[in-house]
Amino acid sequence: MRLLLVCVLLIPSLCFGWGQNGHRITGAIAESMLTPKAKSGIQSILGNETLAEASTWPDFMRSSDDPFWRKSSPLHYVTVPEGQIYHENHAPPQGDAYIALSRFSDELKSAEATAEEKARALRFIVHIVGDLHQPLHAGNGKDRGGNDIKVKYFGEPSNLHRVWDTQIIEGQNLSYTEYTQFITRTLTTEKIKAWSIADPVVWITESTVIRDQIYPENDKLYYEYPFKHLGTLNERLLKAGIRIATSLNQLFE
Numbered sequence: 001m002r003l004l005l006v007c008v009l010l011i012p013s014l015c016f017g018w019g020q021n022g023h024r025i026t027g028a029i030a031e032s033m034l035t036p037k038a039k040s041g042i043q044s045i046l047g048n049e050t051l052a053e054a055s056t057w058p059d060f061m062r063s064s065d066d067p068f069w070r071k072s073s074p075l076h077y078v079t080v081p082e083g084q085i086y087h088e089n090h091a092p093p094q095g096d097a098y099i100a101l102s103r104f105s106d107e108l109k110s111a112e113a114t115a116e117e118k119a120r121a122l123r124f125i126v127h128i129v130g131d132l133h134q135p136l137h138a139g140n141g142k143d144r145g146g147n148d149i150k151v152k153y154f155g156e157p158s159n160l161h162r163v164w165d166t167q168i169i170e171g172q173n174l175s176y177t178e179y180t181q182f183i184t185r186t187l188t189t190e191k192i193k194a195w196s197i198a199d200p201v202v203w204i205t206e207s208t209v210i211r212d213q214i215y216p217e218n219d220k221l222y223y224e225y226p227f228k229h230l231g232t233l234n235e236r237l238l239k240a241g242i243r244i245a246t247s248l249n250q251l252f253e
Helices: 002-013 020-031 036-046 051-055 057-063 097-109 115-131 160-170 176-184 189-195 200-211 224-251
Strands: 150-153 156-159
Touching: 020 051, 020 115, 020 160, 020 176, 020 224, 036 115, 036 224, 051 057, 051 115, 057 115, 097 115, 097 200, 097 224, 115 224, 150 160, 156 160, 160 224, 176 224, 189 224, 200 224
Parallel strands: none
Antiparallel strands: 150 156
């Protein structure tokens, strides 16, 4: 029982992208920016399931005993060594988030895909676009996306990955709907237009630049760390939501 408890406590910090609220925020942002055609297409696949709900499904399913899910971890991140740009030859044999996004996009458009396959593809697309905007999901190949960088966040043992995917967001003490409302108030027509980019290499490049700037100087993180990085984190959530919508609008066009 004690070992099980330890495993459960460690699961969120292994290699998930945004935590549940982070992903839900990106899904909620995207939902508000869909074209009528995309809304109709998504509803025909997911029914009344929202993109906020769909966004967390690929992480939830990783506890399944199905062989596909047991091997799905690499589909949530990419590896970009420091000083380089993304290239597929850094992907593991199972592929990575960039390759998976392309495959699931093709599957979503395929006339031969089953309803179940299309639903899986759609949920993964929403999830992966979000993941690629979490800076540590464009890992440097040295520290498992910051999971090996042990820190204390306000005195609590943690790691850099967990701080970025969950703890800074949860520290704002907002529901995902409140958080979405707070940060979308800063959006302008100009920002939406400038950020509506459907090229994953652009997203990955942005994430790697940020990634190299967020490693702390020491392992004790207090108010200064979220103060310094919260604006960047919120911008990544906004861009992810906009780009989920941009990608889906194009796919359903």
